[in-house]
Amino acid sequence: MEISGKAHKFGRDIDTDIIIPAPYLTTFDPDELAAHCMEPLAPDFNERVEAGDIIVADENFGCGSSREHAPVAIKGTGISAVVAKSFARIFFRNAINTGLPILESPEAVDAINAGDQVKIDTTAGVITNVTTGKVFKVAPFPEFLAGVVEAGGLIEYTKRKVAG
């Protein structure tokens, strides 16, 4: 998959209460959740994002609760991928299960500034900072996880499994 958009930069330990504050967890509707995405840090985040844009963040992105509303809210804003130095583990699973592309690359994060134009080839595992011309390679998912992603998420994968 090819993704292209401008970078929105965040720091470390961006927790799920920032990504989508708990009081809004009364729906799974992506548009409703998107309206409050990142609200405590950037109340206008949803308006600032253009379809295809990319979040670029430091360590431990998505720490905190198990709420799957977090990747759903991010996708709802039009964000097409998250590049971070590292991801909290439940967020990692939730992102894969809900089809939000995530890539771990400390080097890329350090070399991308807010507003830079970024291109990502998820299949090849290549992140390109179009603004500066710098290119970064990302390790591919393990085979099993790649299979889940390829099936279109965990539910599709499970459907195939129960159908035998």
Added chain:
Amino acid sequence: MGMTITEKIIAAHAGRDSVSPGDLVSVKVDLALANDITAPGSILEFNKVGVDSVFDRDKVVIVPDHFTPNRDIKSAEQAKMVREFAYEHELTNYFEIGRMGVEHALLPELGLVLPGDLAIGADSHTCTYGGLGAFSTGMGSTDLAAAWATGETWLKVPTNLKFNIEGKLGPWVSGKDIILYIIGKIGVDGALYKSMEFTGGTFRGLSMDSRFSVCNMAIEAGGKNGIIAADAETRAYVAERSSRPYTVYESDEDAEYEEVFEFSASDIELQIAFPHLPSNTRGLSEAGDVVIDQVVIGSCTNGRLEDLRTAAEILKGRQVDSRTRLIVIPATQAIYKQAMNEGLFEVFIDAGAAVSTPTCGPCLGGHMGVLAAGERALATTNRNFVGRMGHKDSEVYLAGPAVAAATAVVGKIAGPDSL
């Protein structure tokens, strides 16, 4: 090569003789939990899988505890959706208002999780059951949906960190102080993707309630699970609650740990995590003058009987400061009743505290004690992220029940010795 408890439990549930860190395995789950804010997502996804029923109606557990008793129409709609699913699938372990409790206090109390079990839950604090010597970890709604359909989930076998603590804890120091101390040392991603195993004489002397507090907050260091090997204390706790057979696992002498931390219990004073991360800890002696508007005693971390008894011991014959609010939330109906029978409610009410029915409520800014801009709370809960208990310009300080009760009396962060 020897294995850790965590590896042994995962191997047993994967049908393998052994596993090693990094292995991706499919495991059978003994219990698959969700609550009123995560179950709706699980139900939506479960209905897409194309199976008629859940894998085992005894092992799919739903506890409506976050926004219940419902705080508004939207949360009532979610609770209704969850209730109807529980009825449709004839779930044995669905707990309605009046019988429910905060999920991670309720399940061990009812003997639904036992040593050696592998439990997953769509709630990050599912790691609490490590206090029983079980492997348990939090996941999202979709992961739970898949497990409800198949009875299985996938896991990456984690690497292991060992936290060995020896010695006797000081007065009033509890499991909460131990885990805050550890998180303060290693940071909020210090155990990212890893298993946290707690060993040593200090843990052997720890009550079950305190063991649950310790394992509950493994996630706040990024951990996949926290675990304390079962012992006589665990067996006694379980014997009163379940007749189901279980297996006690212990780590082998030659099990491999990525890192071993050695701490001394005598170095652990009462802890407070300052805003806005659980790792931002200070000992009480370094807390300084911090005026507190609201104190909350409750949650899956510290809403158990031991916590309420500690709080009552400190509050007995004293008054909550006139400019501070104290909200006490027993974590389950059984704890509520026991606390009432022991006269703890009389102490709380005479001190000027509000006593609530079980709910997660204020811990996640849901209801029953949401903060206004500029307000400060000290809570026995588990997270102090920006806006966690209300307005983004409010603050949350985390501590154990002793500091919470003393703080309510003084109106500023304080320990029992200052009263």
